[in-house]
Amino acid sequence: MNLEVLIQHATIEALKKLYDYDTDTALVQVQNTRKDQIGDFTIVVFPFVRFSKKSPEVTGKEIGNFVTEKVNLIDSFQVVKGFLNFIVKNDYWLKYLRDAFNDNSFGLINQGENCKTIMVEYSSPNTNKPLHLGHIRNNLLGYSISEILKANGHKVIKTNIVNDRGIHICKSMYAWQKWGNGETPESTGIKGDHLVGKYYVEFSNRLKFEIAELMSKGFSEEEAENNAPSMIAARELLVKWEANDPETINLWKTMNEWVYKGFDETYRKLGVDFDKIYYESDTYITGKEEVLRGEKEGVFFRKEDQSVWADLTADGLDQKLLLRSDGTSVYITQDIGTAKMRYNDFDIDKMIYVVGNEQNYHFQILALLLDKLGYSWGKDLFHFSYGMVELPSGKMKSREGTVVDADDLIEEMTDVARKMSQELGKLESLAKDEAEATYRMIALGALKYFILKVDPRKNMLFNPEESIDFNGNTGPFIQYTHARIKSVLRKAEEKQINFTTDFLLPEISQKEKDLLKTITLFPDVVKEAGDNYSPAVIANYCYELVKEYNQFYHDHSILAESDEAKRNFRLVLSSTVAKVAKTGMGLLGIQMPERM
RNA sequence: GCCUCGAUAGCUCAGCUGGAUAGAGCAACUGCCUUCUAAGCAGUAGGUCAUGGGUUCGAAUCCCGUUCGGGGUACCA
Known part of the structure; x- marks a missing residue:
């Protein structure tokens, strides 16, 4: 049972014990705490003040005390206005990371009893x-x-x-x-x-x-x-x-x-x-x-x-x-x-x-x-x-004749990708055919992401005058981040820095924790995308994830970190981000280059 | 006419199973590469969430009306 469910059940129990109020899971929703607030999971207490007959702050504190007592993975809590924010112990996140790192099909559901045969035309x-x-x-x-x-x-x-x-x-x-x-x-x-x-x-x-x-x-x-x-x-x-x-x-x-x-x-x-x-x-x-x-x-x-x-x-x-x-x-x-x-x-x-x-x-x-x-x-x-x-x-x-031809578009995008790579002086060390394959991969990444990131039900606009972007919220940005991580991992190998999930608990920064928490969202995102038939959900998540990674990357050294536990942790973190991004983009049919 | 979908920053889009100060990218402007990839990071500026009402402790989100726009209503596919 995951932590959100534990919190949910404990809250239901709290409502019963504290206020003699019976409710079920539908009415108690555990959500992720907003980024700008302190905390990991949030319960909105407003709906409960009606029968607690106390202020939102007091109600929040009472429920918070009960749940914190009950669920030992919770470290502490804060009540801000009517929002009860739980702070989870770092052990929980670190264990999650270890599991995700070791699970080769992280986020994916195996064919089980709910398996249906679905034909897609x-x-x-x-x-x-x-x-x-x-x-x-x-x-x-x-x-x-x-x-x-x-x-x-x-x-x-x-x-x-x-x-x-x-x-x-x-x-x-x-x-x-x-x-x-x-x-x-x-x-x-x-x-x-x-x-x-x-x-x-x-x-x-x-x-x-x-x-x-x-x-x-x-x-x-x-x-x-x-x-x-x-x-x-x-x-x-x-x-x-x-x-x-x-x-x-x-x-x-x-x-x-x-x-x-x-x-x-x-x-x-x-x-x-x-x-x-x-x-x-x-x-x-x-x-x-x-x-x-x-x-x-x-x-x-x-x-x-x-x-x-x-x-x-x-x-x-x-x-x-x-x-x-x-x-x-x-x-x-x-x-x-x-x-x-x-x-x-x-x-x-x-x-x-x-x-x-x-x-x-x-x-x-x-x-x-x-x-x-x-x-x-x-x-x-x-x-x-x-x-x-x-x-x-x-x-x-x-x-x-007012159409954008598929073949032409792919060729044009490939030309742009090639030109851009050459201007940036990338991929010069690669063999010609390998470089060409990468240009194609980037071009298709840009095109596919451009189309799949928007809600499928909505009409979308394509302006042939402006070529599809390669910077910002785009496929190549996500591919780039992947290549960046792979580069770090290659360097780690060259320097014979081995890393395992056996690292002793390092202190983790806010940015590291944010990144780790974003990783934990992946399984839910896959499920939501399946329930709603929405590749856009996956696309937007992948963007969120790698954006978070780039911030982390900017603020922290990885290979140059002297504390071995931290370096180890950051390598595991990086490697897991690369894996999740690759899996996610794979669901969109977008390939991820090893270098670009 | 009827049915149906939509309207969020200059542009392209997130957010929509109701929760905290509505988010990104692009375009504009400012910084950051002798250190793991600057296709990156940080910042400034930009909003009456089409509009009027309603429900609610709380509405971009739910309901009703209005305006504007897309699609459908073929002996085309």
């Missing part, structure tokens, strides 16, 4: 265009959430559903057929996903032109879009595709292969991966079957034009199209099929969809439809809904 790209910054946020969140859930003792299956079919890819296919002149990634030297994306943009431009033309002839915007020749051609391609037309399927396969090769490269650079990949071209048929079964069972209905719908008005929503009048399937049809296949393939306790908040409505409906189709797990689907990445000019739109 993320990335989910369309195969008609390359990945952009919005996808980067998705990929980083999905990967990080998976790691955080593993750290909380769960089994995680990372999955990706590739939207490899549908009208969007037909648009690229049509444009390539029409204006491509047989271009390939090989013939042009353009990365496959970028080449296909180029034709998607060309299609959009052409369509925009055609719509304008038709509207000038008196068509409404909707009519114009439906009657634009390019749009008609793309729809024809989709019908041919669903009818298995060999020529269409061939072209589709070829262009998708180009895209996959490109995606694989981007995923590799980003450092994300998947345990199982689904393709909508494999799952949409199951979806169609499910919809038709639903229609047969009277859950769904068919309109005169042969389109199939779900009536959700009883649930406070609208009618929802499930199959088009030409018989082809839509987005939600595919998702129904994908969900069913996943539950057939794996024994899943929980399904998490990492998808942007623009699709909140979609997932609300998906859960409802699956429930109506008789799947008990339908309502348990969890949509991890995250905010958009916005540019100063507003939302990113692939169709309009």
